[in-house]
Amino acid sequence: MAETVMGAGLTIAGSVASKGDVQLNGRVTGSVEVDGALEVGPEGAILSDVRAGRVSVAGAVEGNIEGRERVDLLGGARLLGNVKAPRLTIADGATFRGQVEMEPRS
Amino acid sequence: MRIESREPSQSERSVLGADALVIGDITGEGSLDVAGRVQGNIKISGDVNVLTGASVLGHIQANSLKVSGKVRGNLSARVSIEVGGAGEIEGKLEAPRIGIETGAYVVGSILTGPPGKAASLDQPGLPRAPSALEAKAVPERFPLPPKARVERVLTPSLPAVERIDDEELSQESEEDDLQEGFDSSEPDSPTEERTDAGGPRRKRRRRRNRRPEHDGRSSPNAAPFLPKSSMSERPTQTLGSSPSESLALPRIPTFQKGTHGRRRD
Numbered sequence: 001m002a003e004t005v006m007g008a009g010l011t012i013a014g015s016v017a018s019k020g021d022v023q024l025n026g027r028v029t030g031s032v033e034v035d036g037a038l039e040v041g042p043e044g045a046i047l048s049d050v051r052a053g054r055v056s057v058a059g060a061v062e063g064n065i066e067g068r069e070r071v072d073l074l075g076g077a078r079l080l081g082n083v084k085a086p087r088l089t090i091a092d093g094a095t096f097r098g099q100v101e102m103e104p105r106s
Numbered sequence: 107m108r109i110e111s112r113e114p115s116q117s118e119r120s121v122l123g124a125d126a127l128v129i130g131d132i133t134g135e136g137s138l139d140v141a142g143r144v145q146g147n148i149k150i151s152g153d154v155n156v157l158t159g160a161s162v163l164g165h166i167q168a169n170s171l172k173v174s175g176k177v178r179g180n181l182s183a184r185v186s187i188e189v190g191g192a193g194e195i196e197g198k199l200e201a202p203r204i205g206i207e208t209g210a211y212v213v214g215s216i217l218t219g220p221p222g223k224a225a226s227l228d229q230p231g232l233p234r235a236p237s238a239l240e241a242k243a244v245p246e247r248f249p250l251p252p253k254a255r256v257e258r259v260l261t262p263s264l265p266a267v268e269r270i271d272d273e274e275l276s277q278e279s280e281e282d283d284l285q286e287g288f289d290s291s292e293p294d295s296p297t298e299e300r301t302d303a304g305g306p307r308r309k310r311r312r313r314r315n316r317r318p319e320h321d322g323r324s325s326p327n328a329a330p331f332l333p334k335s336s337m338s339e340r341p342t343q344t345l346g347s348s349p350s351e352s353l354a355l356p357r358i359p360t361f362q363k364g365t366h367g368r369r370r371d
Contacts, residue, residue, distance in 0.1 A: 007138075009151075010120055010136055010138070010150065011132070012128055012131070015128070018142070029130070030129070030130055
C-alpha cells in the first residue's frame, strides 16, 4: 500500500482519505479517514474526526477517534474527543479528555 | 517520543500516496510529491511533483513544478515548470523557465519569464496580440472603390443600376459637352443594339477610359436584364432635341428619362 507522509510544515484545509497508511505531521482541518494505519506525529494537529484501522497519536487531535483495530495515545498526545476502539492504550504523559468506548471483542 | 527539530522547509518532503485523496487546499512550507488525487489548490514554498497517475484539480503554486500527471488548474512557479511526456495540463503555465516534453498534453497559455513581469498579451503599451477569434474574421483589407463596388451588385433592381448609369452618363455627358469636337456622327443603331448585352463589362471598360473616344462604343447601359424600353430607343443623337435631354448623349439612352433629367440639375 502506498504511504502518505505529510510534512510538519504543511496545512491541509480539508479532508484526507486514503486506503493505505498515513502519517500526518502537519495540520489538518478536516476529517481523516484511513483504511490502514494512521500516525499523528508530535507536531501534527487534527481538528476533526479521525477514523482509521489503527491510530497512533503523538500530537493533538480535536475530535473523535475511531480505530477499527486499536488506538494508541503516545506520550505527548493531546486528545480532546471520544475514543472508540476495541483496544486502547494511553501512554504516560498523554492528555486525554473524552469518553472511551471499547467495543466488545467478537 | 522523538523530538524533531524543525527542518528547513525545502528539505521536508511530503508524499501523498497513490490511493490518497485530499479534498481541500494544501499550504505551507515544504515539498510535496503528489501520487494521489488532490481536489484543491496547492500553494507551498517548496517543490511540487505531480507523479504519473496523480491528478490535481486546482491551482498549484510552488517553487518549482514537475508534472507528469493530470492537472486542471493554473501552474505558477518561482523557478521552473517541467511537464513530462505523460503530463496533462489544462491551465496556465507561468514560470521563468518552462519545459514541456514531447507528448505532453497542454491546453492553456504559457508565460515564461519572471512571474508578474511576463509579457502578458494584455499588457498596456504592447500591441495586443489578436486572439484566435479575431484572426478568423477576414477583414476587408482591400475595399473596392465605391463605384466598382456598387457596380458589382448586379441586382435586378432597377433603381440601383440606373443610378450608376445616371452618374456615368452625367459625368461623361458633361465631359462630352465640354468638348467642342463632339462627334455625334455615329449612328444610333449600333449603340442601341449593344446596350442590352454585356452591360456591366462595357461599363467597366468605359470607366477606365475616362474620356473614351466618341466612337459610339457605347455604353453599357443599364442592367442587361431589363428589356429595352421604348425610352431606350429614343433618338439621342440629336443634341438638345428634347427639352429635358439637353445633354443627351449619343450613346447612352437611359430608361427613365425623368430621372436622368433630374440629376442634371
